[in-house]
Amino acid sequence: MEKYYGWGLPIDISTQGPEIDRLIYVVHGLMAALFIGWFAYLVIALIRFRQRPGHAAVYQLNHFKAPTYIEVAVALFEVLLLVGFSFPVLNHVRNVFPDPAKALQVRIVAEQFVWNVHYPGDDGIFGKTNIHLISGTNPVGLDSSDPAAKDDIVMINQFHVPVHKPVIVQLSSKDVIHSFSIPVMRVKQDVIPGQTIPVWFEATKTGNFEIACAQLCGLGHYRMRGFFTVETEDQFHSWLNSMKPPEPAPANVPTAPAMPVASPTPASSGGVTG
Amino acid sequence: MSHDDHSEKLPFWRKYIFSLDHKVIGVQYAVTGLLFLLFGFSLMMLIRWQLAYPGKPMPFLGQFFHPKTMIGGIMLPEFYNQLGAMHGTIMVFLGVVPLAVGGFGNYVVPLQIGAPDMAFPKLNMMSYWSYFLGGVVMFSSFFLPEGSAQSGWTSYAPLSVIASSGQTWWLFGMVLLITSSLLGSANFITTIVQLRADGLSFFRLPFFVWAQFVTSFLLLLAFPPLEAAGVLQLMDRLAGTSFFLPSGLVVAGRVLERSGGGNPLLWQHLFWFLAHPEVYVLILPAMGIVAEVLATNTRKPIYGYKAMVYSVIFLGFMSFIVWAHHMFLTGMGTKMSAFFQITTMIISIPSIVILTALALSLWGGSIRFNTPTLFAIAFLPMFGIGGLTGLPLGLAASDIHLHDTYYVIGHFHYVVAPGTLFALFAGVYHWYPKVTGRKMSEFLGKLHFWPSLVFINCVFMPMFLMGLAGVSRRLWDPTQYAHAQAVQPLNVFISFSAWFLGLAQIPFILNFFGSLLWGKKVDRNPWEATTLEWSALSPPPHGNFNHPPVVYRGPYEYSVPGQKHDFWPQDMKEKN
Amino acid sequence: MSGHAPEAVKKHVKIYVAVFAALATLTVVTVAVSYLHLPLRKAVVVALAIATVKASLVALFFMHLISERKVIFSILALTLIFFLALLTLPFLSS
């Protein structure tokens, strides 16, 4: 995985990522320019006006024009950042959702400290859920009496998506506030209990990536890590088929094969499984 | 308080413990605040071990901790979360605010306005003891069976509602701290409005007093909503209500037996309605101190005094309508986020004006490079970095990637650590002679300044890189994530820098206590400054001034042409 | 205050009694209106209008705001602005 991550921004594999990255670069360019100019001024002022014999302070000074111009320029630049970058990018990300018919629809239900990924199955309809049905083998409380639920697939911490296809994720939480973050997708959204918040993205590259929780959600916040896999359309469908529940026993969610058996990162020796 | 009481006749406990004198209370605040800063810093030292070497037993120190916090020297996640939550709470509410507002405000404001004391001395004392009690409650919560609060200093519901009993103590502690701040701020406003010396009009006030004045309004009007939120969360925790709990929660596999119907975002709104103005509560007094120190040590008036005053008022006003930029990712609509992005960009303008004015004050001066000036000058670029890195966070689009990462940590620490804290250090070195009658050692001061400057940048600068890499905050073990593993060497570097930063504070501690005994004795006005506090004796007696001072001119009349001396005190009628 | 002199205060006392009568009447009115079971929107407007009138009476006469100084008004105006900001909050969360 080394090639994906380094000391700067992680690689970007989403269609909307470049817009966000561009804004980050532009802002940092402005910051650098301002800071360097400003620091240079400071150094010059400190050397030139140090206290020394024969040098006295000046009481009255002409009003400086340059700083006012710079301040106005900064203000204008901020307007440009807002109107030219932030507003349109945010509008694109938040309001311009892909056509649901052409997109992959997924529900993700966060809980301490797991991401439950709920695919609607072949019928494209999510089965009914009920919080009173939630159990160890039925993490989202799928109602097996609902015919639409029969082909639903619920995975734990395993999120597979096809490449070059828009994905709409409906985010909700069972317990506390989490934050659904896929750094390589430039996607981050707080997951608020009591609400369902949609996000969308489209992957441009295949590979194995990760979902992080970005909001403190308790003891296991640090290990609320999901596996995010971008595959070709074919690979995705064969994976989805292999995860289908066995026909005779409906609504028996195959959690066993879906469970991440061991995290590939070196396990910490904290010895806490809270 | 009877009318004929004189401090000389008072018993020890009235004079130094339950004192009504603003100077004693100011010192009490400052010393307590400094001790809490040290304590909060120590918590971070522990956290830094866990972050540099996740899950490795802590050498030597580890064996002294209770098994509920560390097992075999290995820090448990619950203890890590406690340290994180309490570091934030202690630094903000028990360290910086009490030192900046309670300490410097109490000691310096009445002196600078030529008043004998605060308007309500008894209220002042109650304010300190309420703060002290709040501190005791916060501190002792570490010794609860389940430890202290562990839901972050922001205490987001529902996590905080279902958290262990430490959170209840946190809330009670906060109620006491809020009470203290409310009493203090009403006192400051009344004092500054009513008790200014004759001739001291508002536009002759030292900038520090202006900063405290605006700060007091922020505290007065922004804290009560948090108190309301605190009461609601206490009800949620103790009376079983569901203000912050929506219906249908399932915690640890069990349906939560609550009525539901609440809203978790309500807490965030009420919290940030306070907590954003609170950021300015942390910054404004620091800016005030820097203005005082720079004017004195450049030997010239500060540049654009009136523009600065208008900016600080505007800043205070705007700080109430930017709060939701902390909540860009909570699913708010784009129109709403556009509004808060605009206000956030607007609020950056007065900050830039003040910072620019302070920087331009150097131009044409005759700058003395003593310790307070070094800290005050360092404040400028450090606060500048803090402010600039706020830009990508204030733009909701770039915030998507940077929100809740180490970038945020780096940003606000640049504002409050090398920013505010450096200004506070400048204030300590600047006013120490007034409080004690002795100067602090310049040698130790510089030994404190230079390593602090270097190491504090080594601590916070790499955090921006970690943030850009997407590393989340508050991770007990960052190496769980591949993207965080890539920057893990930075964590080791930060930790060592932080420990060295700790060592760099030893000269300050030695200097602070040692100078009480060995510092060079000084007269009233060791820095040859103009504001009123320097007309009083060092230390000022009970009642501050022998005669109520009368003010003839503005606060920073340095190097006035045609004068023999390069400073012209505010209360001097004749030429100087 | 326009006058704390005993003669001025005697005049005030008459005003206080009148204000009391008004407050009591308005209380009865607001309760009576509630028994009409108006639709919620109308009921809110009526009840809050009456409450605002009552509150203004208390503030103006009992709290002497009618003859208060500028400094007090400045603080209250500032508070009002932030109070209104606070009341926008429910509409941000929904």
Next chain:
Amino acid sequence: MSSLIRYISKPHPVTGVTNAKLGTWCFLASEVMLFGGLFSTYVLLRTGASHWPRGSELLNVPLATLNTLILITSSVTMVMSWASLAMKDFPKYRFYMASTILLGLAFLGVKSFEYGSKFSHHHFPSTDPFYAIYFTLTGLHGLHVLGGIIVNTYFLFPGSALWRTEPEQFTGRIECAGLYWHFVDLVWIFLFPVLYLL
């Protein structure tokens, strides 16, 4: 020392107010924000709820009307106690102040009766969001009434010694205590329709 601090009993020549009055208004400003936060919460919970009961369906309106009248009356007696001092009539002050305290206690008595009957019907803050905000708002208001009673009792007995030495300052203090008491009344004026009638 207090003698050194100016404008304790006489108003400041420019601002026209005493220290205590300005301080009291600052404190009331913070109280406005405190109750503002809670009112906001009420509006948010109510607008967010699928069903919200009318207060009159669940709460005892006649009793609350009585309580409103009690509190209004106490406001009048409070302002009369100040007016008596301004007219240099100390015995009358004591009468009105004592009435204010008794009316305050009567308010709390009625309130605790109301609470008691709610508890006996198993209506607790945890029952639903309506009762949660009802108990929180009225409870906090009740605490404010209690605080006012304590302050007023202090001024009725030990605090009134100041009348003999500093009548002007004492009158000022009663005015400030009055400001607080009227504010508590003012809050109730809004709580009553919001919780009971709407």
